[in-house]
Amino acid sequence: MTDRTLHFPLPDEYEDAELRARVAAAYQAVPTADPAQVERCARAVLAAAMHAPAERRTGVVSPRWWWGVAAAAVLVVMTSRPWRPELARNEADSAFTASRPITEPRGATVEERGDVTRFDLVLPTEAEEVALVGDFNGWDENATPMVRRAGNTTWSARVPLPPGRHIYAFVVDGRRWLVDPLAPQVPDAGYGPTNALIVDGTN
């Protein structure tokens, strides 16, 4: 079987010369537009375009407004890292403390999932052991030892705490009681200063 190309001739160019002349004459008979009409058109176009400026060619890709929004969203997500809140908090804390050498203790509390509260303490000097004491463990120095985290001056402890108000303090090397000077404190009832913490239980 052989392929055979079938040719369909294009219709010849039909032209009605008389009609062509008449249409062209009618076309040309339309007077040029009034200059005011042209100006009205140009003004209307430019006024409408004020709200939607002409596209400008800037190479293969042209900037879009949502690029900035997307970049900002990525930056926020990468900075806050919602999937690891404790990491973000740690880094924020360490960034804060790393900016200058600390001269006094600095603590932080973070409510984690499952009613667990994490206590952090950064000391200006090294310590052998640190414990967390409070109304939740009967002020027992041996009940909640803190764990050394980064280096020898940062300590952490995780304690399950029910929603409510709790007061606490830190014990360094079994003898020195101290508080976080930047955290809320309760009046000294004769046993030394203590910090106060409200657990709202929303996590």
Next chain:
Amino acid sequence: MTDAELVVRTRAGEPDAFGTLVGRYYDACWRFAYHMLGERADAEDVVQETFLRAYLAIGRYDERDQFRGWLFRILTNQCRNAQTSRGRRTKRFIQDELAIESAPAPPPGLATGVEDAAIVRALAQLDPLQREALLLKYAEGLEYSEMSAMTGAGESALKMRVKRGSERLRALLGTLHD
């Protein structure tokens, strides 16, 4: 200053450059739109919409094309859109048709200076695609290849539209004369 230079300036944010292009091509667009739509006010609207769309899409204009051809591509589309929306309008207010038919010549909206009102009327009664092809061929003097690029129709189809349109136009002119 050439069209290409004016386009470059428009892209650079000089609105006056586009104003010059409007002044340069307004008449050509206006004539075509008027003969396509047969109505002065509609033609004015369509031309304005054409220039607005051209301005907004100026970033997509390819310098290898002639600006006039590119503009007419937008214009022919806008004329088709106007005819479609007018078709809906006429269907809605069908009772007005009788008033239009019984109105004395020239029909409302006829541009001043038009002496051959018969041809304008006859053109208005043609199938829109035939009218478009006839105007681009007879009045604008375009080649079929140019018409094809502008309208998106094949050259054979365009040749057929010109032929059929011419025959129909002759018939309509004969009827109008009688």
